[in-house]
Amino acid sequence: MNTTNADPAELQKFSELAHRWWDPTSEFKPLHEINPLRLDWIDSCATLSGKKVLDVGCGGGILSESMAARGAHVTGLDLSEKALGVARLHLFESGRKVDYQLSSAEAYAAEHAATFDVVTCMEMLEHVPDPASTIAACARMVKPGGDVFFSTLNRNLKAYLFAIVGAEYVLKLLPRGTHEYAKFIKPSELARHCRNAGLSTQELIGMSYNPLTKVYSLGTDTDVNYLIHARRPA
């Protein structure tokens, strides 16, 4: 397993913006807008209430906190100290409970094998040098029979046009340089990494943004953003 699986430039990018994490009009606006959709989907697949959940690459805690609000006992991992600082501070405001830890998935997995009912790793794989290593670490930390969720960006011309040209240059939904095309991951590659890690893919769904209505929705179009639900066999 790759224990140095982090890109310092990526971590710095998120650290520099961390103070704006909970501003719903900031660079993190898309995460705020997609959160209710992914939260409902995860909850419908894995019933979060009462579950022990690990959120890998949790950042400022948008998903972590919302899963805690659904009754999950959430641990959030990230390697950006600043993002975790913001996440911890926000707990005072929200009154929710999340255990935030400064760690990579790989380092945490070394001490927490088969510990969590649910592992989520959203919008993070496209920011690490070796996504297969992160996926293997997530698979190691979920209990047999438990659920793992990943979301990332597909790699094709449409994804390049929508996620980089459209989102970063035309609509300015994200700062320029947020995403690097070469790090995008095809669903077949993600499914293969899951298989190699001993996970079986249960569902693949797409997430689309309509620039006219400015609304995100889940559906069958996996061309740009997509989410995978996988399970570790019991």
Ligand SMILES: C[S@@+](CC[C@H](N)C(=O)[O-])C[C@H]1O[C@@H](n2cnc3c(N)ncnc32)[C@H](O)[C@@H]1O
């Ligand atoms: C786009 S943000 C996604 C945040 C959160 N998962 C969400 O979807 O709301 C990516 C996060 O991954 C974190 N990250 C990047 N590389 C990491 C690594 N190797 N280990 C842990 N976290 C990492 C960044 O610091 C950042 O907080």
